[in-house]
Structure formats: C-alpha cells, structure tokens
Amino acid sequence: MLGSSLMILISAGCLVHARRILLTHVQHPLARYLVWFTYALLIFAVSRSFGHILKHILYFLDMNWLWREISPVSGAINSISFIIIASVTLFFGNIYDIMVQMLKDRKRIEQTSKEILKLTNDLENIISERSKAEMSLKLAHEIRNPVMVIGGMVRSLLKKGDDTRAPQFQAILDEAQRLNELVANFEKNMILPQIHYTQLELNTLTEEAIELVRPLAEQKKQVILLNRSPLNLFFYGNRQTVIMAIKHIIGNAIEACPEAATIEITTDLTEKGNTLIIEDNGPGIAPEMLEHIFEPFYTTQKGKTTGLGLAYVKQIIEDHRGSIHISSPEGKGTVVRIYFPAYYPIK
Amino acid sequence: MMQIHKSSTTTILFCCSLLCLTSTDANAFQTHGNPEGIYVHQAAHLFFAASCTLLHRQLQKSGFLDMDGWHSIGNGIFWLILWNIWTITGHTIEELLPGANITTDGSHTPIIYLDSWVAWAYVVFKCDHLLCVPGMYLIYKGVKKIAASPDLIPRFPL
Numbered sequence: 001m002l003g004s005s006l007m008i009l010i011s012a013g014c015l016v017h018a019r020r021i022l023l024t025h026v027q028h029p030l031a032r033y034l035v036w037f038t039y040a041l042l043i044f045a046v047s048r049s050f051g052h053i054l055k056h057i058l059y060f061l062d063m064n065w066l067w068r069e070i071s072p073v074s075g076a077i078n079s080i081s082f083i084i085i086a087s088v089t090l091f092f093g094n095i096y097d098i099m100v101q102m103l104k105d106r107k108r109i110e111q112t113s114k115e116i117l118k119l120t121n122d123l124e125n126i127i128s129e130r131s132k133a134e135m136s137l138k139l140a141h142e143i144r145n146p147v148m149v150i151g152g153m154v155r156s157l158l159k160k161g162d163d164t165r166a167p168q169f170q171a172i173l174d175e176a177q178r179l180n181e182l183v184a185n186f187e188k189n190m191i192l193p194q195i196h197y198t199q200l201e202l203n204t205l206t207e208e209a210i211e212l213v214r215p216l217a218e219q220k221k222q223v224i225l226l227n228r229s230p231l232n233l234f235f236y237g238n239r240q241t242v243i244m245a246i247k248h249i250i251g252n253a254i255e256a257c258p259e260a261a262t263i264e265i266t267t268d269l270t271e272k273g274n275t276l277i278i279e280d281n282g283p284g285i286a287p288e289m290l291e292h293i294f295e296p297f298y299t300t301q302k303g304k305t306t307g308l309g310l311a312y313v314k315q316i317i318e319d320h321r322g323s324i325h326i327s328s329p330e331g332k333g334t335v336v337r338i339y340f341p342a343y344y345p346i347k
Numbered sequence: 348m349m350q351i352h353k354s355s356t357t358t359i360l361f362c363c364s365l366l367c368l369t370s371t372d373a374n375a376f377q378t379h380g381n382p383e384g385i386y387v388h389q390a391a392h393l394f395f396a397a398s399c400t401l402l403h404r405q406l407q408k409s410g411f412l413d414m415d416g417w418h419s420i421g422n423g424i425f426w427l428i429l430w431n432i433w434t435i436t437g438h439t440i441e442e443l444l445p446g447a448n449i450t451t452d453g454s455h456t457p458i459i460y461l462d463s464w465v466a467w468a469y470v471v472f473k474c475d476h477l478l479c480v481p482g483m484y485l486i487y488k489g490v491k492k493i494a495a496s497p498d499l500i501p502r503f504p505l
Binding site for chain 1: 384387388391392394395397398399401402405406409424457476477479480483484486487490491493494497500501
C-alpha cells in the first residue's frame, strides 16, 4: 500500500516539476518531452498502484470475488500503461534529432546573417568611397576650369608686352601651371579606390556562393553541378561583393529553372583569365530582354524586384576589372560567363 | 473510369470472401485464450525495459548524463530497467507456483505456503516496489533539479 501510494505521489511530483520546466522553456522540445514523459510515468504509476490498492481494500472488505472480476481489467490497463510509457520513452531519439536539426539550421542562419552583415558593411563602404571619389574628381574638374581660364588670360597679358608687371604675371602663370599639374596628378591618381581588396580564389568563392543558395535549389529539387578547375584561380578583389555577385547569378538561374532542373557551374583558366560559367537548362531569356538585362531598374518581374540586381553584379565585376556576358540561345537555357583577370602572387 | 474499375474489383473480392467464409468457420477475429494475458503483459514489460535501455544509451551518448539533473534521471531509468527484469522474473515464477500454495482461508489477505524454493522466490520477487519506488524517486529528484536550474535544459545538443 505504502509503495503504491508513494509511486503515485512521486510521479505526480515529477509532472508538477516538468510543467514548471515547460513554463520557463516554452516551446523547447526537450521541456515538452519531459512533460510527456512524466505524464506517462503518472499513468504507469496510477495503473500499477491503483490495482494494488484496490486489491487490498477489496480483500479487507472480504470482497475477493469482486477483485477476481476486476483483476484482468486492471492487469490489461497495466500492460497498456507499459506500452504508453515505452512509446514515449522511445520518442526521445526523435526529440534529439529535432534538436540537432534545429542547431544546424540555427548555425546556418547565424552564418548567413554574418555574411549579410559583412556584405552590407562592405557595400556601404564601397558606395561611400565611390561617392567620395566621384565628388573629388568633380571638384578637381571644377578647379581645373578656372585655373585654365586664369592661365590663358595671364598668357595673353604677357603677350601684350606689359614689361613692368611681367614678373608678377609670370609668377601667376607658374602658380596656375603648378595648380593645373596638381589637379592632373590628383585625377591621375584618383582611380576608384580598391578598398578591402585581397587575394581571392575563384573556386573557393564559387563553392561558398553555392552553399548560400543550396537551400533554395533543394526546395526546388534542383541539382547544382560544379566542374571545379584543378588550378587555383587567384585574383584580386573584395570577397563579400564577389560572393554576392556569383550568388545572385546562381540564384537567378535557380529561380528561372523549373523543378528538378540542373544548373552546371564551371570554373577554369582561359585566355580571358579566370573564368566562371553558369549554365542552366531553363526557359532562357528573350532576345529583346537580353539587350537591356544589365540596365538599372530593368526587370522582368515587375513589383517583385527592383531590377538593380544584375546592374550591381555588372558593376561589381567591372570594379574588379572583369567582365560578364550573358547568352541565351532560344529554348536552350542561359549561359552566363564571368571573367576576372588572373593574379598570381609572387612568392 | 479508373474509379469504377477499382470499386468493381473491391466488390468482386468482397463477394468471394463471403463465399469462402461461411458462418461455421468464421475466423473474422481471433479468440484470446487464458495464457495470452500474461504473454502480453510480459511482452509489455520487455518493451518497457528495451525502450528504457535505449533512452539510457541515448542520454549517455548525447552527453546528458554528465549534467546534474539528467544524471539522476538516467539513474532512475536504470532502476526502472532493473525493475522490469525483476518483475518479468517474478511473473515467470508466479506461473510456476501451484495455485494451491496461495489461499485466503477466511482471512482478509491471501496466505502463501512457503513449502518450496518457488514459493520463497515468489515472495521475494513480489517486493518489486523496492526497485520501482527508488527509480521513480531518482527521476523526481532529477526533474526537480532541472526545474530549479533552467541552464540544465540545454539550448543546443551537447
């Protein structure tokens, strides 16, 4: 009697604490599992102990015959309770698998978020540097015009032969020339700054970009084939922006292709430099669209995209002194060829 | 068209079944005789023991048993495995015990005649609560500890 009562009390205690855990860890699969497990324990304890207690009471009341009637029912319930608790116990493996999957997804999301954050920062920097450079060049241009005017006027005054002020005019002309040279040097050196440029390897970047879009391809049951060049395809550039550009092109291919399509990606070293070819067997691009594909704000999906994607991709590739070409033979999918100038580090 | 074809096949099969199974040999449901109950119960005990063993292994493999509260739950589960083995043995001995050994003899509680080792073993194995109560208590201790320290529910697998 004591053992049976203790079983019920302790299992009820387990359930109370498991519910407390669930309150502090709402929606946590493990907390929920503990509640199920303790419910199963309670069912097991009640089914086991209830029979024992009832048996003792009926024997005490001299109603042995009634126990003989109830006993098979109590035993059957007891057996069922074992099946219930065993089934719940087996479910732990599934809970653990769910947790492992959640961890993987979480890590992937964290990684993607980090990449996006870094990419955003890099883009902001590039845009800011580009704006500064463009403003500086504009300013230089604005300075040069009046300097040229001053120089021209002083030169014509000198030609008129006003000897008394000739040394002063000559000094003004010299200074104007110096200012002009300064502006010319400034413009010459003011090529668009290559910030955050490091030595990159095209195969690695392509693989990273593929990993970023793989979930999208998996959703559409598409296959991404990578024909990786055995050579190291080094070039000089900004890692994040190049990954973004490659990812954008592959993402477009995934979006354009139907389910179960194959997207073939090839990296190679050709006479044009480090080459990346992205081929798909999708519906292709109409020739009238192909003409405008790199134009800013040109989009085939009105309202869904800004139409800046490919314009940015082209800008990024050209910033790396590379080039991008898209061809789409009718009904034969689309082929995107990207070239980056090969760079070989001096050891 | 397909639907009509399917339903006509089902009707033919049903009619054939009716012809084959007359009322004299209707075996639509199986009869469950007397020893089946104990077989089911023993099988349920085995299933319970096997699933507890698996849970204990999974807790150990995933590193949960190194954590405070979970360690206690693991111990409790181990005691429940022992309890299942103990009770399976108890039920087997009960089957070996002749019915004449247990009688109520006008008393409130049944009396057992301890005239053989089987009878003695039966009495010993009847004390199964000596295993399941500590097992349950250890699980209680573990769950209570986890409830008191939220860190014991890991955010990620260990």
